[in-house]
Amino acid sequence: MTRYSAWSLLRAGLSGQRTWTPAWRDAKPKKSYEAVIIGGGGHGLATAYYLASKHGLRDIAVLERGWIGGGNTGRNTTVIRSNYFFPESTRFYDFSLSLYEDLSRELNYNIMFSRRGMWSFAHDRHGVEMLRRSANAMRLNGADAEYHEADEVFRRIPGLNPSPRFPILAGLLQPRGGTARHDAVAWGYARAADSLGVDIIQNCEVTGFDIRDGRIRGLETSLGDIAVERVGLAVAGHSSVMAARAGFRLPIVSYALQAFVSEPMKPVLDTVVLAPSTGTYLSQSDKGEIVVGSALDLFPSYAQRGSLPVLEHTAAGLIDLFPHFSRVRLLRQWAGIVDVVQDSTPILGESPVKGLYLNCGWGTGGFKAIPGGGFCFAHNIATGEAHPLAAAFSLDRFRTGALIDEAAASGIAH
Amino acid sequence: MLLIDCPWCGPRAESEFRCGGESPIVRPADPAATDDTTWADYMFFRDNVKGLGFERWHHRYGCGLWFNIARDTVSHRILAVYGITDPRPALEGEA
Numbered sequence: 273m274t275r276y277s278a279w280s281l282l283r284a285g286l287s288g289q290r291t292w293t294p295a296w297r298d299a300k301p302k303k304s305y306e307a308v309i310i311g312g313g314g315h316g317l318a319t320a321y322y323l324a325s326k327h328g329l330r331d332i333a334v335l336e337r338g339w340i341g342g343g344n345t346g347r348n349t350t351v352i353r354s355n356y357f358f359p360e361s362t363r364f365y366d367f368s369l370s371l372y373e374d375l376s377r378e379l380n381y382n383i384m385f386s387r388r389g390m391w392s393f394a395h396d397r398h399g400v401e402m403l404r405r406s407a408n409a410m411r412l413n414g415a416d417a418e419y420h421e422a423d424e425v426f427r428r429i430p431g432l433n434p435s436p437r438f439p440i441l442a443g444l445l446q447p448r449g450g451t452a453r454h455d456a457v458a459w460g461y462a463r464a465a466d467s468l469g470v471d472i473i474q475n476c477e478v479t480g481f482d483i484r485d486g487r488i489r490g491l492e493t494s495l496g497d498i499a500v501e502r503v504g505l506a507v508a509g510h511s512s513v514m515a516a517r518a519g520f521r522l523p524i525v526s527y528a529l530q531a532f533v534s535e536p537m538k539p540v541l542d543t544v545v546l547a548p549s550t551g552t553y554l555s556q557s558d559k560g561e562i563v564v565g566s567a568l569d570l571f572p573s574y575a576q577r578g579s580l581p582v583l584e585h586t587a588a589g590l591i592d593l594f595p596h597f598s599r600v601r602l603l604r605q606w607a608g609i610v611d612v613v614q615d616s617t618p619i620l621g622e623s624p625v626k627g628l629y630l631n632c633g634w635g636t637g638g639f640k641a642i643p644g645g646g647f648c649f650a651h652n653i654a655t656g657e658a659h660p661l662a663a664a665f666s667l668d669r670f671r672t673g674a675l676i677d678e679a680a681a682s683g684i685a686h
Numbered sequence: 687m688l689l690i691d692c693p694w695c696g697p698r699a700e701s702e703f704r705c706g707g708e709s710p711i712v713r714p715a716d717p718a719a720t721d722d723t724t725w726a727d728y729m730f731f732r733d734n735v736k737g738l739g740f741e742r743w744h745h746r747y748g749c750g751l752w753f754n755i756a757r758d759t760v761s762h763r764i765l766a767v768y769g770i771t772d773p774r775p776a777l778e779g780e781a
Contacts, residue, residue, distance in 0.1 A: 512734035523730035525707070526759075571688075571705035574736040574760045580687045581701040614730050671726040 273467040276380055295459060296466035301473050304499035305333045307653055308491060310478050310514065311506035312336025314345040314454075314639065315631050317461035317472070318646020319504055319653070321379075324468035326647070327654035333471040334462075335478055335493060341458025344508050344638055347576070347608035349531050349565045351544050351555065352640040353390045353449035354415045355406065357681035360664040361617060362413035367661055368644025369448060375643060381460030383452045384558060390449030390544040391429065395438040399548065403444045406682065410446070418445040431540060436592045438549035449544060451555055457642055481518045481628070488518075488627040504629045504653050506645075509574065509609025511632035520624045522632065523614060523670050527568040528607040529636050530578035532586060534600045536560030545593065552589030562597060564590050568636065569607070578607040610636050616679035620648055620665040621658050629653050630667060688757075691767050694749045706742040708732050709754050736760060740774060 274280055274293060284291050307323060309316045312334045323329045334340075352372055354365035376383050394403040403419060410417035425443035426432055432440065462472055473495070480492035481503075490499045507514050509526040537560045546553040554564040566586040569579045583605060591598045612635045613619060619633035631649045634641055648659035658666065669675055688700035714720040714728055733739070739759050745751050756766040756777060766775045 510736070512732070513736050516733070516735075521727070521731045521733060523726075523732065525732055525734050526736075571700075572708075572734065572739060572741065572759050573762070575762060579700060581699075670730045671722045673722075 273463070276382075295463040296472050299333070299471035299473050301333060301335070301471070301476060301493065301495050301498055303497075305471075306331035306500070307502040307504070308332070308498060308500045309334045309504040309506060310491075311343075311508070312340035312458075312462070312472060312474065313343045313506065313508060314341065314457050314461065314642035315508075315634075315645045315649065316504070316506040317341075317458055317465055318642050319506060319631065319649045320470045320472075321461045321465040321468070322647050322650035323654055324465055324470055327650060329654060330469040332469075333473055333498070334465070335476045335491075336472070336474045337477040339474050340462050340472060341455055344608040344610065345454055345458045345642070347531065347606055348454060348639040349553065349555070349563050350451045350454045350639060351390060351449070351553065352385070352452060353446055353544075354640070355390070355392065355410055355417065355444070355446050355449070355682065356678055357406065357409050358676050358678060359413045360676050361678055361682075362410060362415050364644055364648070364661045364665075365640060366413075366415045367647075368641050371643030371647065372452060372640075373448075375457070375460070379460040379464045381456060381463060383456040383460050385450060385452040386558070387448055387450040388543050388555070389445055389447045390546065391425070392444045392546040392548060393425070393440045394442040394444075395440065395547070395549045397441075400442045403442050407444050416446060416448050418447065419443075420445060429541075429543060429545065431594055431596060433593055433595050438547070438592070440547075451544060451557075453558070454639060457639075461646070478514065479517070481625070483518065483625055486626055488625055501627050502629075502653055503627060504631060504649055505623070506631040506649070508611050508632065508634065508638060511611050511630070515623070518623070518625050518628060522619070522630075522667075524611045524633060525572055526574055526609050527570065527612055528573040528575060528578050529565070529568050529610045530582050530586070530605060530607045531563065531565040532583065532602045532605045533557070534562040534564070534597070535603050537562070537600065541594075547589060547593055550585065550589030550592065552586055552593065554590060554593070561603070562590070562600065568610070568612070573607075574609055576607050576609060578605065610634070610638070612636070614679070615675040615677045617676040618645065618665050619667050620645065620662040621652055621667060623667065688762060688764065690743065690755065690764065692745045692748060692751065693753050693767060693769065694751050695745060698745070698748060702745060702747040704744045704746045706744050706752065708734075709740050709742040738765070738777070742770065
């Protein structure tokens with residue numbers, strides 16, 4: 273693997289940039305592996321990378337039905353944050369954020385992580401109280417948070433509508449939050465994993481599981497059978513489909529989450545903004561596009577496209593916050609299928625089948641969790657024990673009742 | 687945009703309705719005597735099918751009626767609308 277650096281760029285420039293080789297091999301599946309990860313999105317690739325780099329496993333494959341990073345990893349709005357309420361969540365997401373901070377160096381791949389901060393607003397007295405509570409909870413749990421009155425919010429975010437339909441009374445800023453280039457996260461992990469010997473196999477669908485005596489023995493795929501006794505499932509919105517093939521059900525409902533980008537503009541917005549009144553959140557990409565999203569299409573869906581009412585709602589919310597965007601045209605619209613769990617907390621750990629591990633339930637916020645999710649999931653697959661940061665995210669919590677109800681506590685909009 | 691044929695009001699836009707999740711889900715007859723696994727299964731675990739699914743919908747900004755629909759979760763095609771207590775109707779192409 274060519275190490276990327278200013279020097280390698282310069283040297284390749286001397287021969288007209290024609291000497292670059294592919295960033296990862298186009299691998300073909302072997303007959304058996306020590307571990308297989310199903311799903312070549314951010315979580316799957318990160319898991320393979322940490323299995324290889326932290327746990328010394330080399331005989332690993334990542335199986336992807338389409339192309340890597342082509343699911344939700346390539347479809348999200350790239351916001352990275354850790355503004356949760358419960359200690360278990362904040363600890364985990366803050367760990368993930370801290371991995372993001374050093375990820376470009378670790379992977380030798382520029383993921384374009386931009387620590388531009390993230391704002392959430394309060395629109396009424398109760399919202400202000402909730403925001404103060406959030407700020408205090410985040411600080412108690414070790415994440416950074418700043419509470420600001422309206423004057424400061426308007427000073428820091430030029431162009432914000434001074435009299436929107438839902439007034440902005442206060443703001444909560446997480447300064448370490450930000451954005452990263454989504455494709456680069458997938459490609460960076462893929463390249464780093466490949467260089468450690470991981471086989472990344474695209475266009476390979478897992479069609480069945482070979483389960484004997486409640487233990488996984490192998491996989492049936494569109495490219496032939498694979499004998500394997502440790503399997504990680506990281507397929508987001510399709511988790512229920514794969515679980516059904518393995519003979520169990522999950523507490524997941526799949527919804528379409530839409531996102532939109534505008535035509536590119538000169539830099540106008542240097543942070544991430546969330547307005548809970550309408551659920552609208554936006555940031556400006558490095559290309560200059562306004563990247564905006566809001567609520568789920570609230571009916572089960574496996575169609576990677578959204579409905580018009582959410583588009584209308586999002587556009588209205590956007591213009592309410594920034595009226596000067598009213599003549600900006602939206603260029604693209606799409607949807608990803610997200611795996612929503614009742615308590616808006618992920619499921620990470622054992623499944624009812626021995627040797628088959630689950631990484632799902634990220635709902636609308638899986639992107640920010642990629643490094644942390646991959647790290648803890650790899651630990652679980654390699655050691656058979658849950659990582660302490662993810663121990664509370666077990667599937668068993670639905671039976672014991674130990675839910676971590678972020679849906680209510682941190683006001684997640686679904 | 688879904689066009690949903692409310693049994694009382696007729697065809698109306700998706701934005702007038704709310705999806706109430708999978709149907710039917712049967713509450714265990716004696717909750718006190720139900721073990722935790724069965725209860726969790728009833729409360730949280732879903733088929734979440736890709737393809738033909740059955741779900742209940744509520745005409746929230748209309749007549750307020752609850753009813754069932756059979757809908758494909760990939761194409762979004764609605765194959766049947768039936769009453770909340772009615773059994774599943776036979777569908778075209780269904781084995």
